[in-house]
Amino acid sequence: MTAPYALGLATQPEHPESQPLPLQGALPGWLRGTLVRNGPGRFEVGDDTYNHWFDGLALLHAFTITESGVSYRSRFLRSSAYNEAETEDEITQSAFATDPCRSLFERVMTVFRPQLTDNANVSIHRLAGDWVALTETPLPVRFDPYTLNTLGVQRYDDTLSGPLTTAHPHRLSDGTLFSYVVDFSKPTSTYRLYRLDAATNTRRELGNHAVRRPSYMHSFAMTERYLALVAFPLVVDPLDVLLTGRPFIENFEWQPERGTKIHVFERDTGRRVTTVPTDPMFAFHHINAFEEDNTICIDLAAYPDAKIVDRMYLDALRSGWTDVEMARPERIRVDLREHTATQERLSDVGIEVPRIHYARCNTQSYRYAYGTGNRTPGHFTDELVKVDVTTGAAQRWHADSCFPGEPVFVSDPAGTAEDDGVVLSVVLDASAERSFLLVLDATSFEEIARAPAPQAIPLNFHGQFLDADNPTRSMHR
Ligand SMILES: [Fe+2]
Numbered sequence: 001m002t003a004p005y006a007l008g009l010a011t012q013p014e015h016p017e018s019q020p021l022p023l024q025g026a027l028p029g030w031l032r033g034t035l036v037r038n039g040p041g042r043f044e045v046g047d048d049t050y051n052h053w054f055d056g057l058a059l060l061h062a063f064t065i066t067e068s069g070v071s072y073r074s075r076f077l078r079s080s081a082y083n084e085a086e087t088e089d090e091i092t093q094s095a096f097a098t099d100p101c102r103s104l105f106e107r108v109m110t111v112f113r114p115q116l117t118d119n120a121n122v123s124i125h126r127l128a129g130d131w132v133a134l135t136e137t138p139l140p141v142r143f144d145p146y147t148l149n150t151l152g153v154q155r156y157d158d159t160l161s162g163p164l165t166t167a168h169p170h171r172l173s174d175g176t177l178f179s180y181v182v183d184f185s186k187p188t189s190t191y192r193l194y195r196l197d198a199a200t201n202t203r204r205e206l207g208n209h210a211v212r213r214p215s216y217m218h219s220f221a222m223t224e225r226y227l228a229l230v231a232f233p234l235v236v237d238p239l240d241v242l243l244t245g246r247p248f249i250e251n252f253e254w255q256p257e258r259g260t261k262i263h264v265f266e267r268d269t270g271r272r273v274t275t276v277p278t279d280p281m282f283a284f285h286h287i288n289a290f291e292e293d294n295t296i297c298i299d300l301a302a303y304p305d306a307k308i309v310d311r312m313y314l315d316a317l318r319s320g321w322t323d324v325e326m327a328r329p330e331r332i333r334v335d336l337r338e339h340t341a342t343q344e345r346l347s348d349v350g351i352e353v354p355r356i357h358y359a360r361c362n363t364q365s366y367r368y369a370y371g372t373g374n375r376t377p378g379h380f381t382d383e384l385v386k387v388d389v390t391t392g393a394a395q396r397w398h399a400d401s402c403f404p405g406e407p408v409f410v411s412d413p414a415g416t417a418e419d420d421g422v423v424l425s426v427v428l429d430a431s432a433e434r435s436f437l438l439v440l441d442a443t444s445f446e447e448i449a450r451a452p453a454p455q456a457i458p459l460n461f462h463g464q465f466l467d468a469d470n471p472t473r474s475m476h477r
Contacts, residue, residue: 021452207269
């Protein structure tokens, strides 16, 4: 069986020249800027193929909205992973779930001089005054968000060690970033939380926590006073990462008997305040977090287990799996006085790649989360949802044979309500074999405009809207 969205998981050429797109409907006059998106766009190199959706070579996309309409361009990120693929005609760098065949000698050398991939195909962020593409190695790749030209790896000016990080740092309105690295070592590995001040490239370690079996975490939580790592029981013996020769993620094991551990740190000092156990679960994405009296509320798009990681292998994904439950919005409440945690499902509606009105609601009590959802089993990402996390109610958008990606909320600068604005999503129309930029009114969740591209655009992960007047206004993780 071939999934109806399989076209969105196929290699596509780049379109570096700006293409004007026809516009159906009308855009709000205040919506001027560029939606930049990042995701995999090439899945084969010579005779080699990437195994997993997360491994494909980064293809950047830009939808630019001006008074004269919408235009589109795309370019592969010229990372060393991409450049070596072009020159060697084979996969040369280890990825999330793909490892090039290496000789024993090469493998042993890799232990001493690990080569981390710079195939930054996950997200877009602002770092040290530049726009960068991020993945889970600490090798941000700078690029021009308008031409999509690659400018090179951003090197940090520090000695913070750890080969694994998150592509979802948190950001304050002044540009300060918070994030973490995982430093693999025996007998203990270390989670290192850091702060990166705006327009600098020196990560300052705030605090750390040693664990024997580090977890695979894709994102984390931040409130006004705290940072929290939610360590799911998908864990690894660090020596295995170095020695087994298996692709990175295949060294991790689901050990639900460990439960989920929530490590809470003071944001200012990095001091660990508590580690609290809760039920086993897995998530890629946090939605938001905030404080309520002596409680931290941590909202995430949670799965009951980590099967979703296996279902994202390209063979499984392209065949249309039906046996994995969608992530649901869950709230973990951590009581800082009692050192206990409770869990509550916020809605029965499935949600992935969640977004909020970040500039207004990050670290604050909030009402709305936007995400992709699933209506038909096996159709993966066939709707957009807007969930009211205070009631569990949801508004939904879908269309026949359409597969939308992460919805990016852009606030109306003159708006007052949390959902005054629009939601932008790149949608694959599988029947038409082409994609379009979809614009929804964020309040009604109804379509107000679309701009069809002449070709299919690969399904992609995360993006940012760069406001024409104030590029970082909508910045999200
Ligand atoms: Fe992500």
